[in-house]
Amino acid sequence: MSEYLLEVKDLKQHFPIRTGWFSSKPLKAVDGVSFEIKPGETLGLVGESGCGKTTVGRTILHLYKPTSGEIIYNGQQITPQNIHNFRQEMQIVFQDPYSSLNPRMTVSDIVGEPLDIHKLYGTKGERADRINELLRLVGLNSDHARRYAHEFSGGQRQRIGIARALAVNPKFIVCDEPVSALDVSIQAQVINTFEDLQEKLGIAYLFIAHDLLVVKHISQRIAVMYLGRIVEIADADEVIAHPMHPYTQSLISAIPIPDPNTARTRQRIPLEGDVPSPLNMPSGCAFRTRCRYATERCAQECPGLTEIGPGHRIACWNPHE
Amino acid sequence: MNEPLLQVKNLCTSFNVDSGEVRAVNGISFNLDKGKVLGIVGESGSGKSVTAYSIMRILVEPGRITGGQILFNGEDIVQYSKKQMREFRGKRVSIIFQDPMTSLNPVYTIGNQLREAILLHTDRNHEQANARALEMLQLVGVNEPEKRLKQYPHELSGGMRQRVMIAMALACEPDILIADEPTTALDVTIQAQILELMQSLQKKMGMAIIMITHDLGVIADMCDEIIVMYAGRICERGTADEIFYNPRHEYTKGLLRSIPRLDAGHTRLIPIAGSPVDLTNMPKGCAFASRCDNCMKICLSELPEELDINDFHKASCWMNVKQVYDEAAAEKEADSK
Numbered sequence: 105m106s107e108y109l110l111e112v113k114d115l116k117q118h119f120p121i122r123t124g125w126f127s128s129k130p131l132k133a134v135d136g137v138s139f140e141i142k143p144g145e146t147l148g149l150v151g152e153s154g155c156g157k158t159t160v161g162r163t164i165l166h167l168y169k170p171t172s173g174e175i176i177y178n179g180q181q182i183t184p185q186n187i188h189n190f191r192q193e194m195q196i197v198f199q200d201p202y203s204s205l206n207p208r209m210t211v212s213d214i215v216g217e218p219l220d221i222h223k224l225y226g227t228k229g230e231r232a233d234r235i236n237e238l239l240r241l242v243g244l245n246s247d248h249a250r251r252y253a254h255e256f257s258g259g260q261r262q263r264i265g266i267a268r269a270l271a272v273n274p275k276f277i278v279c280d281e282p283v284s285a286l287d288v289s290i291q292a293q294v295i296n297t298f299e300d301l302q303e304k305l306g307i308a309y310l311f312i313a314h315d316l317l318v319v320k321h322i323s324q325r326i327a328v329m330y331l332g333r334i335v336e337i338a339d340a341d342e343v344i345a346h347p348m349h350p351y352t353q354s355l356i357s358a359i360p361i362p363d364p365n366t367a368r369t370r371q372r373i374p375l376e377g378d379v380p381s382p383l384n385m386p387s388g389c390a391f392r393t394r395c396r397y398a399t400e401r402c403a404q405e406c407p408g409l410t411e412i413g414p415g416h417r418i419a420c421w422n423p424h425e
Numbered sequence: 426m427n428e429p430l431l432q433v434k435n436l437c438t439s440f441n442v443d444s445g446e447v448r449a450v451n452g453i454s455f456n457l458d459k460g461k462v463l464g465i466v467g468e469s470g471s472g473k474s475v476t477a478y479s480i481m482r483i484l485v486e487p488g489r490i491t492g493g494q495i496l497f498n499g500e501d502i503v504q505y506s507k508k509q510m511r512e513f514r515g516k517r518v519s520i521i522f523q524d525p526m527t528s529l530n531p532v533y534t535i536g537n538q539l540r541e542a543i544l545l546h547t548d549r550n551h552e553q554a555n556a557r558a559l560e561m562l563q564l565v566g567v568n569e570p571e572k573r574l575k576q577y578p579h580e581l582s583g584g585m586r587q588r589v590m591i592a593m594a595l596a597c598e599p600d601i602l603i604a605d606e607p608t609t610a611l612d613v614t615i616q617a618q619i620l621e622l623m624q625s626l627q628k629k630m631g632m633a634i635i636m637i638t639h640d641l642g643v644i645a646d647m648c649d650e651i652i653v654m655y656a657g658r659i660c661e662r663g664t665a666d667e668i669f670y671n672p673r674h675e676y677t678k679g680l681l682r683s684i685p686r687l688d689a690g691h692t693r694l695i696p697i698a699g700s701p702v703d704l705t706n707m708p709k710g711c712a713f714a715s716r717c718d719n720c721m722k723i724c725l726s727e728l729p730e731e732l733d734i735n736d737f738h739k740a741s742c743w744m745n746v747k748q749v750y751d752e753a754a755a756e757k758e759a760d761s762k
């Protein structure tokens with residue numbers, strides 16, 4: 105048995121995009137992504153919008169059928185045929201607490217639905233008890249159960265979404281920008297909820313976010329994506345303190361730091377231009393159009409993830425400190 | 426002493442809705458000097474945007490300025506006619522929004538919109554306006570500017586649209602630029618580009634900026650002075666260093682505790698308990714009282730007055746008053762010994 109809860113190997117997700125009446129072109133949203141997550145661990149996934157973070161999360165759960173690659177959960181390969189066996193183990197929490205909950209359902213309906221689907225209770229009373237327990241776990245209470253989702257604040261709604269994900273006792277949750285829509289003070293409440301649940305229940309997270317301060321706070325390891333590929337993966341502290349991929353270096357230097365002294369003294373590594381379209385990926389290393397270290401080789405060959413230190417991997421031909 | 430460029434005096438703005446009067450801005454006063462960057466922070470619904478819209482006089486129904494003055498170079502713009510306001514907007518004060526599509530018209534080309542804005546506010550002729558449009562796009566760092574002039578907003582990336590909006594807002598060299606969450610929708614690397622651009626343009630053109638954001642990182646990066654808003658009022662104001670290193674209102678302290686730090690090891694975040702107040706039903710005393718760990722009896726009945734902490738810093742929290750009394754009492758006791 106492997107030490108990993110989840111192993112993703114060379115995962116690809118290509119969406120066919122119509123370019124004419126009879127022609128189409130693959131949009132390579134995810135193009136060869138590999139990583140592992142241990143039980144009870146949080147892997148943060150960061151990168152600019154459109155780089156494929158959500159697609160990775162959804163493809164792992166087979167909400168999109170993978171174009172190719174392997175997803176191995178607890179040593180077993182997940183396929184479209186057997187995915188239903190894993191639905192109880194793997195859950196997802198979405199970004200938008202406003203649109204991901206049905207406003208006409210009560211909190212008890214929302215949290216109870218997965219219990220109904222997976223027939224996880226014997227009597228009505230057991231169902232109600234379980235719902236109350238779940239609400240307590242996420243810092244809500246049983247009085248909330250009869251109310252409608254639209255009566256709650258953003259942070260409370262996000263916690264309803266988490267309670268629903270927890271209903272089936274998952275061991276792994278994809279958290280797709282779960283705090284991005286929330287005010288900072290509310291964000292802190294929800295982040296603490298995620299951390300408490302991990303400690304209590306040993307759940308592993310794939311934590312997707314574009315706020316690097318949040319990701320650094322919650323993750324043990326961080327993977328950085330650029331245009332459908334992982335360009336760097338390492339321990340969270342290592343990625344922040346010693347980024348080795350040129351893209352990660354720029355990304356980290358661009359984080360707005362809530363500290364005037366740091367802001368005054370810090371050096372930015374500016375990135376020119378915009379991310380290329382994933383329909384028109386540059387040859388070789390996809391980052392080369394914006395990279396200050398690009399050489400001829402970068403246009404010809406795509407660098408693979410290579411270990412450069414313990415648990416620290418980057419995809420770059422010319423790494424610089 | 427020079428008169429401040431902008432003086433907001435006891436501004437009140439309300440929305441009359443079914444459930445009552447939403448006091449979105451509830452008696453705020455501040456000054457903005459020429460060439461300064463003023464930051465406004467506060468949680469969602471605290472009145473940041475309504476403050477901006479009040480200054481621009483672009484409040485939507487049923488929003489109404491119910492009291493106070495907004496003096497620009499000493500003239501009260503609250504009394505301005507519609508015609509005077511059209512003149513004032515764009516030429517004196519411009520605004521950029523979080524979503525550039527709210528100010529860019531999807532059916533006209535970028536060039537068309539830039540030219541119209543320039544023609545409306547300056548006495549340039551058509552040809553000069555065209556030249557200025559191109560110059561502005563170059564200034565804000567849009568690549569291939571000639572090509573962009575002929576394109577429509579939807580053909581540009583988010584970062585590029587935000588640049589175009591900045592170009593439009595600055596085309597007539599306003600004295601004040603109000604930026605309402607200008608980078609919230611952008612990725613960090615693009616955000617860094619846009620903030621850098623705003624800073625360099627600010628230095629080049631000498632305009633003042635009001636920077637509205639909930640991102641304390643952006644504030645720390647950009648601002649000379651900071652206003653912290655809570656429930657439609659200013660609870661604390663001061664220089665960036667004072668606000669970040671010497672916060673003196675319990676809400677500001679809570680806000681600073683609740684954000685993750687890059688340098689810190691793993692320490693648990695300390696959230697602010699409770700939820701925002703109902704603006705139609707404001708409590709009698711301090712609006713933060715229901716969420717404040719240090720709430721005292723007086724906080725529930727009396728609105729805290731604004732106290733000078735030092736020359737660069739004011740806060741409206743009873744704790745500061747208490748501290749003054751405690752210190753005086755301690756001194757007295759020391760004397761009597």
Ligand SMILES: Nc1ncnc2c1ncn2[C@@H]1O[C@H](COP(=O)(O)OP(=O)(O)OP(=O)(O)O)[C@@H](O)[C@H]1O
Pocket residue numbers: 440442447448449467468469470471472473474475476485486487488639704
């Ligand atoms: N058109 C409107 N009708 C009724 N109330 C409104 C309207 N616009 C704003 N308000 C209320 O005014 C208050 C202040 O809103 P404002 O938009 O200024 O908040 P903000 O500080 O800009 O928040 P955010 O960070 O979410 O942008 C809120 O309580 C809001 O609900």
Ligand SMILES: Nc1ncnc2c1ncn2[C@@H]1O[C@H](COP(=O)(O)OP(=O)(O)O)[C@@H](O)[C@H]1O
Pocket residue numbers: 119131132133151152153154155156157158159160382
């Ligand atoms: N269902 C889909 N069909 C076609 N293209 C898609 C689909 N979902 C995502 N994409 C494209 O895939 C790329 C990655 O998207 P996404 O995973 O949502 O990025 P992120 O979550 O990192 O912002 C984008 O170019 C996006 O437009």
Ligand code: SF4
Pocket residue numbers: 349350351389390391392393395396397398399402407419420421422423
């Ligand atoms: S492989 Fe080349 S282009 Fe890509 S990041 Fe490294 S140096 Fe830059």
Ligand code: SF4
Pocket residue numbers: 674675676711712713714715717718719720721724729741742743744
């Ligand atoms: S005035 Fe009182 S309730 Fe308000 S922030 Fe200060 S201590 Fe807290």
Ligand SMILES: [Mg+2]
Pocket residue numbers: 157158159
């Ligand atoms: Mg996404």
Ligand SMILES: [Mg+2]
Pocket residue numbers: 473474475605
């Ligand atoms: Mg706003």
